Amino acid sequence: MQYQAATEYYYNYIPVSHQYFPTVAVDPLERVAKLAAQNAVMIFSLSTCCMCYAVKSLFSGMGVNPTVYELDEDPLRGREIERALVRLMGSSTAVPVVFIGGRLVGSMDRVMASHINGTLVPLLKKAGALWL
Template identity: 45%
Template sequence: MDVVNAMIQEKPVVIFTKSSCCMSHSIESLIRGFGANPTIYQLDQLPNGHQIERALVQLGFRQSVPVVFVGQKLVGNERQVMSLHVKNQLVPLLIQAAENDKSNRSEPLNATSYPDRITLFANY
């Protein structure tokens, strides 16, 4: 579990995927469409991918990829992400994660440091 916690720390949006998973690509596109810039970890391309998968199971996630974390919290798979989107709760969650990320930075947020945040706020 420590490996997953280390991977999601200080990153507003993290998606664990596999390169051949079409739903992973769809969820990544959806989140990018709102202006967020998720950190993507393709488990089948990482040397410790199996270890990470086991850690995700220990966190209580027993579904296939994608596995999405927003603001260091487990959101879930594509069903949970789409459910949040349909309820108009996904964008506010992404905005909150971006704001928390901004407050953790020592330098000021601007268009050069995080151009994706500017788009996210402009589209909301």
Template identity: 50%
Template sequence: MDRIRDLASRKAAVIFTKSSCCMCHSIKSLFYELGASPAIHELDQDPSGREMEKALQRLSSNPSVPAVFIGGRYVGSSKDIISLHLDGSLKKMLIDAGAIWF
């Protein structure tokens, strides 16, 4: 969990994903469309990925990926991010964290 916290705090927006996950791809695309350039950590390409995935599973009852952190804080998985986007608060969170500027 320490490595996840460290990686999540290095950039305003951080997404832990798997390269074969379609929802991960969708969330990354959403962030890019909003103008954010998140740090992406592909767990299936990382030697410590399995351990990080287990730690991420303990954060929520949702699937472990995508796991999104904004401003160093865990925000949620795809369902949470889509809900935040639909109600307009995702963009504000990204602006407040310095991930996008307007």
């Protein structure tokens, strides 16, 4: 499967003698909201999670190319974002968390329920992630 990776910097940087040093850390929930708003389909995932693999496979099989942020592959910010997602979801498991069109859809159970009841495809079309 091929996914678009989320690759934005987490810190604001200021130049100091041709080097950049972090000044102020951005709130992890703000980072999540910004990434979700910038991408038609945004999935926060762990590379070793079977449920994450299943939701990525669902979108890939539908012809959707989601942006995937693998939390375990980001040692600096992954844990902070994972804790923020746990707070956002109100559960002990943080992933997968799916945003479509900047709006929180939820975890695997919500995505599958939307797929089964027929509301997932219209959401994807409205977000511009699915053309047909």
